[in-house]
Amino acid sequence: MVPSRGMLTKMDVYWHQVQRWVSNCFRSTPLPILSAEACIPPLQAIIPHKRRLAALRLVCAAPTINPAAGRLCPSFPSLLKYRAPDSHRALCTRLPPNVMPLSWKMNGPPSKVRSHLPVDELANLARPIPGSLSFAPLSNAALLPEQASLPPHHTMTNAYKALKGRTRLQLLEEWRRLAPPPLYYTFALSLTPHPFMGLGKFIAGRIHQMRAQKSYLAAHPSLSSLDDPKHSPRCGEEDETFSHVILRCQSTSFHRERLLQGLTSVGPDSPLWTSTDQLLALAAFIRATATNYPPDMFPFLPPSPASIVFPSSPISRLVGLCSSSQIRAI
DSSP states (O other), rough: OOOOOHHHHHHHHHHHHHHHHHOOOOTTOOOOHHHHHHOOOHHHHHHHHHHHHHHHHHEEEEEETTTGGGGGGGTTBOOOOOOHHHHTTTTSSSSSTEEOOTTOOOOOOSSSSEOOOOHHHHHHTTTTTTTTTTSBTTGGGGGGOOOSSSSSSHHHHHHHHHHHHHHHHHHHHHHHHSSSOOOOOOOOOOSOOHHHHGOOOOHHHHHHHHHOOOOOTEEEEEEETTTSBBBOOOTTBOOOOOOOOOOGGGGGGGHHHHHOOOOOSSTOGGGGGHHHOOOHHHHHHHHHHHTTOGGGTTTTTTHHHHHHHHOOHHHHHHHHHHHHHHHHHO
């Protein structure tokens, strides 16, 4: 089933809510960046991908086991030549006169004048996937009796996995074509969750927001604060960007020297995004310095002597301001 335009519009609204819940990004985040941070492709790309996967499962099923595969057109390059009789292939009787079989070797999209059997139209979605392969591997060959004419099971299993990998690459290509991120967003698209998403939703959300450049940092203004100053309110030396607060801000140098030794970049090619140890250290740094925390998260804390040493650490401000009994009460 292909959703209509109206149904797709309603599904898009819910899909964007899911992406926003996963990434904890602001509503002002551009939708292409939102889907990239959540690792969830847009529906316009993922729906054809799901149909191609269904077609691939169909054409790679054994015709003697799967009734739908047994009703594929005879021209389909299957390792097994068995096909159901034509009277059974139609799946129903008294078909309209404009229904015709759809050849596997047909070039171009199906004809709009004549309709085709649903099994034929679905199978033709998988026609470009095999590429140079002269046959479609059987995904359930282990269920078949031993036959000398069939390739080994592990060969067909590996070939089937390779075909699924091609469909994922095609999904990524359609994702880049249909919803390209803005030029300032340089992180690569991914179909698997980012490693830092295992740090917990709150800390991962701080990182998502800073990567998307829609955060509480002064250089990442929301739609309501475009005219606000962009210089860092902590050190006042340069714009408060993601790289500045993590790598260069002098107000958090103590925590940086203690936790982020050896980290020199937060760009897309940085080893930070694949190193578990560095991601855990980054999470500890964000907690200690309250980087990208909501400004009203600690409204009850006035300036204290401890804030002179660690001006961005709410824990240090608590220790400098309150007595032990007050801390227990908090």
